Amino acid sequence: MKDTVNKLRAIANDATLSPAQKAHYLSLEAENMLAYPVLDAETQEALDQRVICDMYEGHAPYKPRYVLPDYSIVLKNGSEYLELPVPETLDEAINTLMIVYHHVPSVTGMPVFIGHLDDLLLPFCDGVSDEDLYTKIKLFWRYLDRTLPDAFMHANIGPTDNRVARTILRVDAELKQIAPNLTFLYDAQISGDEILAIASNNIVECSKPHIANHPVHAAAFDERGYGIVSCYNVLPIAGGASTLPRVNLKEIALRSSDEKNFFADVLPRYLELAFRLAQVRVDYLFDESNFFHSFLVEEGWIERDRFTVMFGVFAMAEAVNELQDKEGREGRYGFDEEANALGHRISKVLAEVVEKRTLNNVWRGHAMLHSQAGLSDDVETTPGVRIPYGTEPDPVTHVQALAPHHEYYPSGISEILTVDESIKNNPEAMLQLCKGALDCGFREFTVNVASNDLVRVTGYMIRLSDIKKFNEQQGSRTNTTVLGAEAADVTGILDRKPRVVGNELYPGYSQ
Amino acid sequence: MNSTQATVSSILTYSIVDGPGNRFVIFLQGCNFDCACCHNPDTIGEYNPMARQYSVAEILELLREHLPFLSGVTVSGGEPTKQLKFVIELFGAIKVDKELADLSCFIDSNGYLGESGWESVLPVTDGVMLDIKSFDDSAHRELTTKGNLKSLQSARILQAAGKLYELRFLLVPDKTDSDAELDGLIEFVGTLGLDTRIKLNAFQHHGVRAEALEWEKMSEEGVDRAAERLRAAGIENVITPVLYL
Numbered sequence: 170m171k172d173t174v175n176k177l178r179a180i181a182n183d184a185t186l187s188p189a190q191k192a193h194y195l196s197l198e199a200e201n202m203l204a205y206p207v208l209d210a211e212t213q214e215a216l217d218q219r220v221i222c223d224m225y226e227g228h229a230p231y232k233p234r235y236v237l238p239d240y241s242i243v244l245k246n247g248s249e250y251l252e253l254p255v256p257e258t259l260d261e262a263i264n265t266l267m268i269v270y271h272h273v274p275s276v277t278g279m280p281v282f283i284g285h286l287d288d289l290l291l292p293f294c295d296g297v298s299d300e301d302l303y304t305k306i307k308l309f310w311r312y313l314d315r316t317l318p319d320a321f322m323h324a325n326i327g328p329t330d331n332r333v334a335r336t337i338l339r340v341d342a343e344l345k346q347i348a349p350n351l352t353f354l355y356d357a358q359i360s361g362d363e364i365l366a367i368a369s370n371n372i373v374e375c376s377k378p379h380i381a382n383h384p385v386h387a388a389a390f391d392e393r394g395y396g397i398v399s400c401y402n403v404l405p406i407a408g409g410a411s412t413l414p415r416v417n418l419k420e421i422a423l424r425s426s427d428e429k430n431f432f433a434d435v436l437p438r439y440l441e442l443a444f445r446l447a448q449v450r451v452d453y454l455f456d457e458s459n460f461f462h463s464f465l466v467e468e469g470w471i472e473r474d475r476f477t478v479m480f481g482v483f484a485m486a487e488a489v490n491e492l493q494d495k496e497g498r499e500g501r502y503g504f505d506e507e508a509n510a511l512g513h514r515i516s517k518v519l520a521e522v523v524e525k526r527t528l529n530n531v532w533r534g535h536a537m538l539h540s541q542a543g544l545s546d547d548v549e550t551t552p553g554v555r556i557p558y559g560t561e562p563d564p565v566t567h568v569q570a571l572a573p574h575h576e577y578y579p580s581g582i583s584e585i586l587t588v589d590e591s592i593k594n595n596p597e598a599m600l601q602l603c604k605g606a607l608d609c610g611f612r613e614f615t616v617n618v619a620s621n622d623l624v625r626v627t628g629y630m631i632r633l634s635d636i637k638k639f640n641e642q643q644g645s646r647t648n649t650t651v652l653g654a655e656a657a658d659v660t661g662i663l664d665r666k667p668r669v670v671g672n673e674l675y676p677g678y679s680q
Numbered sequence: 681m682n683s684t685q686a687t688v689s690s691i692l693t694y695s696i697v698d699g700p701g702n703r704f705v706i707f708l709q710g711c712n713f714d715c716a717c718c719h720n721p722d723t724i725g726e727y728n729p730m731a732r733q734y735s736v737a738e739i740l741e742l743l744r745e746h747l748p749f750l751s752g753v754t755v756s757g758g759e760p761t762k763q764l765k766f767v768i769e770l771f772g773a774i775k776v777d778k779e780l781a782d783l784s785c786f787i788d789s790n791g792y793l794g795e796s797g798w799e800s801v802l803p804v805t806d807g808v809m810l811d812i813k814s815f816d817d818s819a820h821r822e823l824t825t826k827g828n829l830k831s832l833q834s835a836r837i838l839q840a841a842g843k844l845y846e847l848r849f850l851l852v853p854d855k856t857d858s859d860a861e862l863d864g865l866i867e868f869v870g871t872l873g874l875d876t877r878i879k880l881n882a883f884q885h886h887g888v889r890a891e892a893l894e895w896e897k898m899s900e901e902g903v904d905r906a907a908e909r910l911r912a913a914g915i916e917n918v919i920t921p922v923l924y925l
Binding site: 563564565566568588589590591592593594595597598600601602604605606608609 | 692693694696697700701702703746748749750751919921922923
């Protein structure tokens with residue numbers, strides 16, 4: 170208890186956090202003073218040893234991890250609860266969205282999904298001049314970054330080529346803000362090369378947007394569609410994900426005597442424990458937290474039966490290398506065909522197990538496999554199925570080594586390719602790399618351009634100059650800089666050539 | 681005819697600095713110049729233990745394997761036109777291959793090739809990146825062991841054929857960055873057309889042999905000054921390096 174009080178005091182008096190950031194961390198600490206939902210002994214032990222992990226989502230799951238409202242409902246009907254009339258003009262539509270974002274919960278306390286903005290706003294754009302549209306989007310963008318300063322907040326555009334999407338790309342490249350994160354949904358049959366070229370140029374400019382493989386994603390969901398949220402999480406619209414348990418494949422490999430033992434006994438055992446952990450947390454959310462007694466459900470923004478469980482895995486590289494050692498094979502993950510094939514086999518087995526294991530109160534009755542991109546305090550483990558930091562081969566070899574994994578991860582998988590800044594003289598190369606990656610089955614194309622100040626840390630953006638300032642004790646306006654700064658200290662992000670680090674979420678306060 | 685072989689020093693399936701887009705680059709072994717400032721000196725001689733033979737058919741297979749990622753193919757070196765027969769057959773085979781025909785075919789050359797040589801390869805070539813090492817014949821000799829007449833003539837031939845993608849000029853402090861050199865470049869570009877794409881490269885130490893390590897590296901400021909001089913003279917399209925190692 171004394172430790173807890175000391176920690177609360179440290180948060181309250183921290184010189185680098187804003188009052189809002191302090192309130193957030195204090196609330197996390199308070200939640201974690203409650204008893205954890207009851208786990209069986211075996212699951213508890215695996216959790217304590219961090220072979221399986223709850224992403225430090227908190228002891229009392231009173232909100233889903235990710236919520237993806239169907240914003241078209243509120244733009245069509247207004248909101249009785251929020252006393253909002255039906256918007257009729259572009260200004261009213263944007264204003265409505267600006268208001269409703271503050272009522273969308275998530276694990277970070279900020280919305281992780283702000284909608285398919287072009288689909289939402291296009292119906293209000295008739296008669297709006299290009300210049301007016303540009304000004305309104307620019308103000309909207311500035312508002313988002315300044316009032317919801319969290320790079321997990323994610324906007325989607327595409328797959329059509331339209332004036333709202335183009336204006337957003339123009340504004341995003343101009344402002345180079347951390348928030349919102351941005352994904353362009355690309356479909357070769359619909360989008361056309363022109364807007365893909367604009368998006369590619371934006372990546373050269375500011376490492377945003379991500380390019381999502383729309384036909385591949387769409388096939389994994391139903392007619393209500395999907396959204397890309399937070400960092401590369403692909404989830405059902407009007408729903409989301411209740412929770413994200415993850416398993417540390419490296420720890421599982423370490424506990425296996427050989428490859429056979431890994432597949433036959435140890436892996437299935439820990440996967441089952443992670444399913445139990447997920448079910449306990451889902452049960453609390455659905456049966457005890459009263460989350461679904463909400464206007465979000467009553468007004469139809471979200472539906473109770475559209476929440477999945479993301480089943481995360483990470484440290485594939487270390488697991489494969491560990492098993493290679495145990496089998497006396499020298500090939501390393503990412504570089505050796507045999508090692509890569511072992512990784513692909515693990516992904517296939519994971520997908521089969523996740524598909525088969527039924528869960529209650531989960532969309533479609535089972536979880537969705539996810540290549541999890543890490544936490545800021547992960548040490549000596551590589552995010553998801555990625556190739557270890559600093560050793561990545563050139564982008565083409567990189568894509569070819571990892572592409573076979575992608576079909577198995579419907580709720581999201583991402584690799585961050587690093588391209589040196591020479592590409593600024595040759596943006597056509599970015600376009601070609603993107604087409605190549607998607608053609609090989611990549612679900613998501615994401616690039617860091619080595620010299621940009623705006624740099625991706627796993628799925629979210631940070632500014633290197635912000636980290637520098639933060640470390641000089643000046644504090645940061647944006648929450649994710651805190652993450653990036655911790656990641657920089659723990660994992661040496663800034664020492665790495667690709668400037669990419671394995672943390673998706675910051676679990677709580679640490680000094 | 682796809683059995684024609686070349687001596688290949690190395691191959692890249694990813695390059696963003698050897699022409700437009702992402703390019704498959706074949707570094708052919710052997711050069712007719714012997715530049716102290718060469719950043720890839722292992723490719724100069726006829727013999728390199730790392731080099732191996734590739735047939736046209738083998739290269740076509742590799743291209744198919746990486747096709748979705750490729751904007752085109754660039755032959756570089758060494759001096760690729762030293763193995764001209766192979767280049768002609770490779771490019772020719774690409775042009776008539778249903779699957780590969782969209783790949784653009786580029787040559788990165790020092791220009792030491794006569795008119796008939798160019799006439800034989802240009803019909804299957806989409807663009808050439810041509811290096812001029814110096815506009816002063818004796819300085820060119822000192823830098824490369826050969827005079828510059830042939831290279832200058834090549835630039836004119838390529839320009840006339842509409843195949844000069846880029847004229848490259850390596851800035852070496854106290855050797856090729858003088859006002860006289862830059863004015864030579866400006867005057868020459870004037871005869872080709874002020875819209876010619878000019879790429880200024882900066883001499884760096886990476887890869888060069890011992891002799892050239894004593895030369896000063898070219899600074900970003902120096903390159904910017906040179907670029908300004910070119911732009912002030914009306915040259916519209918001057919590209920400078922993004923990276924200085």
